[in-house]
Amino acid sequence: MSHLIKNKSKLSARVSRLQGQIEAVQRALDAEKPCGDILNLVASIRGAVNGLTVELIEEHIREHVSNPQTDPDLERARGAEDLIAAVRTYLK
Numbered sequence: 306m307s308h309l310i311k312n313k314s315k316l317s318a319r320v321s322r323l324q325g326q327i328e329a330v331q332r333a334l335d336a337e338k339p340c341g342d343i344l345n346l347v348a349s350i351r352g353a354v355n356g357l358t359v360e361l362i363e364e365h366i367r368e369h370v371s372n373p374q375t376d377p378d379l380e381r382a383r384g385a386e387d388l389i390a391a392v393r394t395y396l397k
Contacts, residue, residue: 312364319357327348355396362392 330346371378371385 308356312360316357316360319353319360323350323353323357351352359393359396363397366392 321333326346326349330343332348333343333346366385366389371381373382373386373389376382376385379396
């Protein structure tokens, strides 16, 4: 996935935030925080993982399937746009 190098800092920042969120869950468990607090932390991790997943899938589609902005095949470009939109909606 060498094409991800152009977005490396953005992706690395997302992973760093995820690490921080996971550490927060560990601290909450160690401190025996209420279940609701821990569940909220875990829900935020799920959202962050979904955001990272969307970025990776979208980049994969644009790089290996069709880039809607440059593909001369309009039908394929439209299909790629639709797929990207569906992934964003599904993983939101």
